[in-house]
Amino acid sequence: MSLVGIYKDLKRDLNDIEKQLELTIAADHPVLYKAAFDLLKAGGKRIRPVLVLLSSQYGDKKSPSVHKTAVTLELIHMASLVHDDVIDNAELRRGKKTVKAKWDNRVAMYTGDFIFARAVDLMTDFEGAEAHQLLSAGVMEMSLGEIEQIKDQYNWQQNLRRYLLRIKRKTALLMALSCQLGAVTSGAPANVGKRLYYFGYFMGMSYQITDDILDFVSTEKQLGKPAGSDLKQGNITLPTLYALKQPEMRDRIVQVLESDLATDDDWQEVISLIKNSKAISLSQELSERYLMKAYQVLKDLPDHAATRSFRQIADYIGKRKY
Amino acid sequence: MSLVGIYKDLKRDLNDIEKQLELTIAADHPVLYKAAFDLLKAGGKRIRPVLVLLSSQYGDKKSPSVHKTAVTLELIHMASLVHDDVIDNAELRRGKKTVKAKWDNRVAMYTGDFIFARAVDLMTDFEGAEAHQLLSAGVMEMSLGEIEQIKDQYNWQQNLRRYLLRIKRKTALLMALSCQLGAVTSGAPANVGKRLYYFGYFMGMSYQITDDILDFVSTEKQLGKPAGSDLKQGNITLPTLYALKQPEMRDRIVQVLESDLATDDDWQEVISLIKNSKAISLSQELSERYLMKAYQVLKDLPDHAATRSFRQIADYIGKRKY
Numbered sequence: 001m002s003l004v005g006i007y008k009d010l011k012r013d014l015n016d017i018e019k020q021l022e023l024t025i026a027a028d029h030p031v032l033y034k035a036a037f038d039l040l041k042a043g044g045k046r047i048r049p050v051l052v053l054l055s056s057q058y059g060d061k062k063s064p065s066v067h068k069t070a071v072t073l074e075l076i077h078m079a080s081l082v083h084d085d086v087i088d089n090a091e092l093r094r095g096k097k098t099v100k101a102k103w104d105n106r107v108a109m110y111t112g113d114f115i116f117a118r119a120v121d122l123m124t125d126f127e128g129a130e131a132h133q134l135l136s137a138g139v140m141e142m143s144l145g146e147i148e149q150i151k152d153q154y155n156w157q158q159n160l161r162r163y164l165l166r167i168k169r170k171t172a173l174l175m176a177l178s179c180q181l182g183a184v185t186s187g188a189p190a191n192v193g194k195r196l197y198y199f200g201y202f203m204g205m206s207y208q209i210t211d212d213i214l215d216f217v218s219t220e221k222q223l224g225k226p227a228g229s230d231l232k233q234g235n236i237t238l239p240t241l242y243a244l245k246q247p248e249m250r251d252r253i254v255q256v257l258e259s260d261l262a263t264d265d266d267w268q269e270v271i272s273l274i275k276n277s278k279a280i281s282l283s284q285e286l287s288e289r290y291l292m293k294a295y296q297v298l299k300d301l302p303d304h305a306a307t308r309s310f311r312q313i314a315d316y317i318g319k320r321k322y
Numbered sequence: 323m324s325l326v327g328i329y330k331d332l333k334r335d336l337n338d339i340e341k342q343l344e345l346t347i348a349a350d351h352p353v354l355y356k357a358a359f360d361l362l363k364a365g366g367k368r369i370r371p372v373l374v375l376l377s378s379q380y381g382d383k384k385s386p387s388v389h390k391t392a393v394t395l396e397l398i399h400m401a402s403l404v405h406d407d408v409i410d411n412a413e414l415r416r417g418k419k420t421v422k423a424k425w426d427n428r429v430a431m432y433t434g435d436f437i438f439a440r441a442v443d444l445m446t447d448f449e450g451a452e453a454h455q456l457l458s459a460g461v462m463e464m465s466l467g468e469i470e471q472i473k474d475q476y477n478w479q480q481n482l483r484r485y486l487l488r489i490k491r492k493t494a495l496l497m498a499l500s501c502q503l504g505a506v507t508s509g510a511p512a513n514v515g516k517r518l519y520y521f522g523y524f525m526g527m528s529y530q531i532t533d534d535i536l537d538f539v540s541t542e543k544q545l546g547k548p549a550g551s552d553l554k555q556g557n558i559t560l561p562t563l564y565a566l567k568q569p570e571m572r573d574r575i576v577q578v579l580e581s582d583l584a585t586d587d588d589w590q591e592v593i594s595l596i597k598n599s600k601a602i603s604l605s606q607e608l609s610e611r612y613l614m615k616a617y618q619v620l621k622d623l624p625d626h627a628a629t630r631s632f633r634q635i636a637d638y639i640g641k642r643k644y
Contacts, residue, residue: 110469117465121458136443143439147354147432
């Protein structure tokens with residue numbers, strides 16, 4: 001089945017989740033409501049709900065907790081995006097002005113707080129302590145990751161391990177939990193939940209590395225924000241880390257990163273240097289390695305329609321160009 | 323028993339709660355740890371833990387959930403303070419630099435997120451759904467209140483009702499929940515929990531109104547921040563609302579609030595106008611009225627050592643001068 005086929009298959013569930021998302025963020029407050037609503041409507045692929053729905057197919061996918069889990073995970077994701085934009089000082093996301101750009105940092109802080117408070121409130125209704133514990137421990141680790149992100153900004157001396165831990169906390173963890181919690185809340189066998197966690201984790205790592213590559217090699221139109229935004233915001237991602245290992249580029253990159261006076265031309269030069277170096281293919285290789293590990297996990301899962309769907313998702317992630 | 327006596331009586335419990343607070347905010351991250359630790363050490367009166375401990379005396383005060391509840395409530399309080407300082411652009415709190423002043427808004431945002439994530443994680447361990455639901459609904463309402471606070475800043479046309487709703491969400495709600503949850507988690511009778519909620523609510527309203535009065539009439543030394551800070555930050559509190567009703571002051575207050583060019587002398591003049599007007603005694607009257615309602619609730623509680631302690635706390639709140 002293709003990716004389109006997966007979405008078509010889940011359409012009824014996804015529509016219900018979408019409706020629940022809209023109801024959940026409804027607030028009797030114009031600015032807040034508009035900020036949260038715009039964020040919801042800016043879309044995204046609802047990857048986390050899709051992962052929850054697919055993994056719930058290993059258990060009783062009709063369990064009333066499944067949709068609630070999907071809504072909660074998407075809300076946590078949305079809340080973290082709004083706060084991330086403050087950290088990154090980002091003006092655009094998916095071609096739309098961010099909350100902090102449209103209003104200000106304070107509104108962004110509180111919109112995030114509000115959406116997150118709604119998610120916490122939903123979590124309360126989860127049955128069983130396990131899903132609860134997994135999710136709240138995950139949220140705690142994500143909040144640590146966001147702090148680390150501040151600390152690592154403009155720090156070109158960080159090592160690969162720090163980068164990998166950061167993207168785990170930023171992306172892979174919530175994807176891993178989406179896969180695992182779909183299984184847990186539908187009553188699937190415990191070992192299936194555990195394996196799905198690792199599938200989500202490896203896939204999420206590959207996904208984020210690809211994202212970080214695309215930030216260099218895609219066009220502004222495809223990205224919905226200027227190419228090279230990560231680097232300009234001081235966000236040192238994998239292509240930059242690999243480029244820094246190349247003596248002929250290192251000094252120039254460090255010079256621009258450390259300068260308070262770097263012009264747009266300086267940034268463009270450095271972005272272009274990285275984009276045209278072997279840092280890109282090295283990054284692609286690492287992304288590919290994570291994806292292979294994700295496929296490996298799928299081999300240990302029962303032969304099941306959901307397993308085939310997960311394989312399709314991995315195929316999509318391996319091929320995506322923006 | 324005097325207030326000192328109450329603290330002395332609860333000393334062993336409060337020490338344990340303090341230790342749990344320290345352990346809970348420990349983070350393997352220097353800036354975050356320092357920010358959270360300083361915040362913890364800046365102290366405060368640990369009013370919420372005291373309220374939890376006292377209300378747990380109506381049930382089984384040895385229940386393992388009681389201390390956890392106290393820690394959770396104090397963490398939620400701490401997290402909200404850090405985010406409030408961003409909203410209010412506050413430089414000082416209790417004589418110490420705020421997190422946002424010492425570092426910046428982003429660190430403050432993430433320190434708050436981190437402390438709050440820890441609180442959510444602790445909530446997970448609560449036994450029984452009731453405490454959970456009460457607390458998460460409360461957190462959601464607090465987050466709405468914080469948004470309203472932004473909306474109301476510098477808005478001198480707001481009415482008394484908006485002010486009262488704002489201080490409910492900012493202060494009274496968490497005090498009310500502290501009283502109620504101490505009863506709930508110790509297995510006290512349901513009607514006791516409900517009454518204690520109202521005691522905490524009325525007392526919290528009185529407490530915050532007094533706080534807002536003291537911001538005008540106390541000295542910088544007593545407050546740990548310049549007098550009149552609320553007004554300068556655009557925070558329209560009860561004394562200002564009453565002063566705005568007096569024709570001879572209204573125009574001058576509005577002029578300064580609406581001006582982008584108001585000097586320090588302008589602010590001092592307006593603060594002094596309000597401080598020396600009958601707005602202060604009118605505010606004191608309303609604070610007193612809430613306190614009377616709090617005493618009234620205590621009359622319907624069982625004759626119990628805790629009831630007497632709550633009365634002492636109400637006496638203290640009625641008399642406090644800074």
